[in-house]
Amino acid sequence: MAIKKNELYSSLWASCDELRGGMDASQYKDYVLTLLFMKYVSDKYKGDPYGMIVVPKGASFDDMIAAKNDKEIGDKLNKIIGSLAEENDLKGVIDVADFNDEDKLGKGKEMVDRLTKLVGIFQGLDLTGNRADGDDLLGDAYEYLMRHFATESGKSKGQFYTPSEVSQILAKVVGIQNNTPQDATVYDPTCGSGSLLLKASNEAPRGLSIFGQEMDNATSALARMNMILHNNATAKIWKGNTLADPQWKDGANKLKTFDFAVANPPFSNKNWTSGLNPLNDPYGRFTWGTPPEKNGDYTFLLHIITSLKSTGKGAVILPHGVLFRGNAEANIRQNLIKQGYIKGIIGLPANLFYGTGIPACIIVIDKEHAQKAAVHFGEALQGERPLIEGHGNDVKNNQTHITGRSIFMIDASKGFIKDGNKNRLRSQDIHKIVDVFNKGLELERFSRLVTIDEIAKNDYNLNIPRYIDSSEPEDLHDLSAHLQGGIPNRDIDALAHYWQVFPSIRATLFGRNPELPARDGYSHCMIDASKVKASILAHSEFKDFASRSLLPFKAWIKQAALTEISLGDSPKELIHDISESLLAAYANSELLSKYDIYQILMDYWSDTLQDDVYVLVQDDWQAGKTLRELVSAKGEKLKETPDLIINKKKYKAELIPPSLIVARYFAAEQTKLDALQIKQDEATQALETYLEENATSGTGSEDGLLADALNDKDKITKVSVAARLKLATDKAEIAALKQATKLFTYDANAKKAVKEAQEILDVAVFKQYPHLSIDEIKTLIVNDKWLATLQANIIAEIERVTQQMANRVKELEERYSTPLPTLTKSVETLSDKVAGHLKAMGLEWTL
Incomplete structure (x- = not known):
């Protein structure tokens, strides 16, 4: 197994x-x-x-x-x-x-x-x-x-690991294609434990040739182990300081160049010049400028650009400061922009990384298309670099008009979830970033293709908020509505994406109140705020919408063909294929975000589906019959919670929980068990209520009819009641004790009946597993377990979307429900009441 x-x-x-x-x-x-x-x-x-x-x-x-x-x-x-x-x-x-x-x-x-x-x-x-x-x-x-x-x-030792989610983005935006050959090279000059290199290699159909360097000896050892565990034993990982002593070279004074490069260098390295004279660098890495002595962020970017072939592509994680800091860094940034090396910038959420909480960005480099985009200032140098400002030619007076060139920017800072004390990108956040970047999609408040003309007007400052306003629109209050009542139509119209789907619901929710004067541009909520959601859910338009929203899922079920999973299949290929097809199925759905639906599948994959699929591709569907006996070492507790206990032996179901067996084959028995459970609950409740009522007199002192039956732990038990009954002489106390005994007996019998019925059902379920056919196993796993769970979660997402609409309608109704004149009149009425009460108490004054 x-x-x-x-x-x-x-x-x-x-x-x-x-x-x-x-x-x-x-x-x-x-x-x-x-x-x-x-x-x-x-x-x-x-x-x-x-x-x-x-x-x-x-x-x-x-x-x-x-x-x-x-x-x-x-x-x-x-x-x-x-x-x-x-x-x-x-x-x-x-x-x-x-x-x-x-x-x-x-x-x-x-x-x-x-x-x-x-x-x-x-x-x-x-x-x-x-x-x-x-x-x-x-x-x-x-x-x-x-x-x-x-x-x-903690902060000081977290640098050896780049979060997997961020690694995936770099690997998918760096430019690796389905036809990228296996001998194409990928390089990471600060490879840490190697996760970035592995993610990049996995994007190519047959992998890539991996090259890396890591300064820390222990961490480079981790990288070597990681490569072998990932079946990449031929990967080449060197130890040493990449900046001062680069190991990957072509000759004495030339760096080896690669097809792709990915990196997460240490942020704001203050010792980058150690062992290195940037003014006399034998590898020519600082042609575009020398970074500040106390901040090495651009050092690594320049090293990577130099280490790329003329057709090379790279993706580097750097702190946001590289986008807008001035002086030497501004000069380097301007030179790189003019050269056309920067293809795109992706702004990430803060607090993603383990070594720091500051926000970072991904800078995507494309040397292959840089020459087509580069601005030629004056007479270009021979080779790939033109003469530019700061490198021997005064071109300040050149009036160069830059056209047809741009940098694609994404502000992904808002998409994440909290994970302990860190933030973490979700599967949908990763997919959205990659989709938008690779397809060049411009989305409001998320992504933009920014021309170099515009960037030049901003002094080559690349700070993303200058070009993308990702803030939510301000929710403005309407003073007139507060004074005179009514809901501004502009606030209602702002929900147009809902009304396109629910036109009749809008008419149901909003209209003109005949008891109030009509006002142009204002409507009234026709339903009490507390009943808005119920009214929406009961409306025929919502029911139709809910039904339509499940149609893509039902079509996806046929396409996914989950019952055809077989031995030797690749789980990772499976989840890629079925998740992409689910994303496509909901690409044009009303109101629902395809990425939210995608996240439902990916969450379930991580929680349950992945484990199940791994078992199936290695042990086949017959694994559904397996009940694994749980045995703990002497003196140790079981690590897993058993699903069934039969004759004191504990078992764990590998794929099919007993509840699914019960629901499909023993529904009648479960109904009887549920009825017995209700009787037990009633018996227990009756007993507890009776004991509580008779333990005290009702005034708090312990002189109730059963007070003398309390044991030394201040509890009334069947044993303590029996002991007191032998000594009691008061008729009322004896009657109470006998009633308590009767209720204890009812409760015990009810619990016994439930236990016996549960044991009988458990045995029946236990015996059912070996007799399951393959078709029955597939039905139980695919339909009753996987698809039922996914459908329930999608239905919940449909309701969540409508809940958002209901919340906004309720918010607007409550905001403007009581205009100022009504409030003033209410205050006057209450003031008169207070004055009347004061006068009745002999407290009266005049102003």
């Missing part, structure tokens, strides 16, 4: 729990990721002479298991890892963590117990069958850990 994503993730995070306390996340990540790597390569390549990784004798995870509880376990683990590293040229990559470090892991028995538990957690994972073609569950698990490590590491 294939291990599920969430099961794998919880096990990996449990391993982290064993290491917390002795070190911070930036350190214990080395231990956890090393063990993940060892377990994976052992399961996948042990005994395979043609494997990507050679697992020599004495260097497998089995040898780690054999070292459990050994007093020299730390030293033995180091030797096992070292042997694998030596065999595969991975020295300094997988042997970074010291498993015999007493300062971090404890001394003596503490170390032995901690490492034994740690190895035991990985021992329980079977990773042999978890790579369907083209999918990297282990690589995804690695990213899961990296995200959590970055979260826990």
